[in-house]
Amino acid sequence: MRDSSAMSRRSLYLCVDLRDDLVALVGAAIDGGVDVIQLREKSAEAIPIIRAAESIAPICQANAVPFFVNDRVDIAFAVGADGVHLGQSDLSPATARALVGDSLMIGRSTHAKTELDNAILEDIDYVSAGPIEATPTKPGRAGTGLEYLAYASATSQLPVFVTGGVTPEKIGALAAAGAAHFVVVRYILEASDPLKAARQLRRAIDAELG
Secondary structure: OOOOOHHHOOOOOEEOOOOOOHHHHHHHHHHHHHOEEEEEOOOOOOOHHHHHHHHHHHHHHHHHOOOOEEOOOOHHOOOOOOOOOOEOOOHHHHHHHHHHOOOOEEEEEEHHHHHHOOOOOOOEEEEEEEOOOOOOOOOOOOOHHHHHHHHHHHHHHOOOOEEEOOOHHHHHHHHHOOEEEEOOOOHHOOOHHHHHHHHHHHHHHHHHHH
16 A cells, blocks of 8 residues: 655665576575665566566565566556556656556656656655766666756655665765765666665665765
């Protein structure tokens, strides 16, 4: 069931894709301090996504970590996820809300001021802002820069999760621009030791935010 205040209490959000070590990686990331998990897979058919979601949803539930599915409202609802994350080209939040009511939280990607301005009027629970810098996980999309993060953080009453090249070394500058919630992909997914990588990010965030 939707908990509109849940995301304001979260600060380290990991997006994962389909991979052989998915269960172990998610467990290690959570042990290291990740407190939101999103399954993000753009190219797979529904069945592999469902199976992956079903494999990690219990881990998230056991650790009280909100679990989101990217794009697929149907899969998020079917597997009992906590929420769905919608991009600008996905189903609209209004349509998603009409389909699932308050059974799911909804996140919304934003990449520009107009998108942010529109998103904060929608029936959603958080927004993402970025990518602050160009990243291989968003091919062809230019970085928005810290100015956009500062605008989003100052404008939105919803939690703003910053995306794009988040590493421990960059947490200070991102926090200075208003960030209190951080999305990570490559720093943990490409790490030889995901547990250690998650702990490094968590320590950097805690040092800045207290």
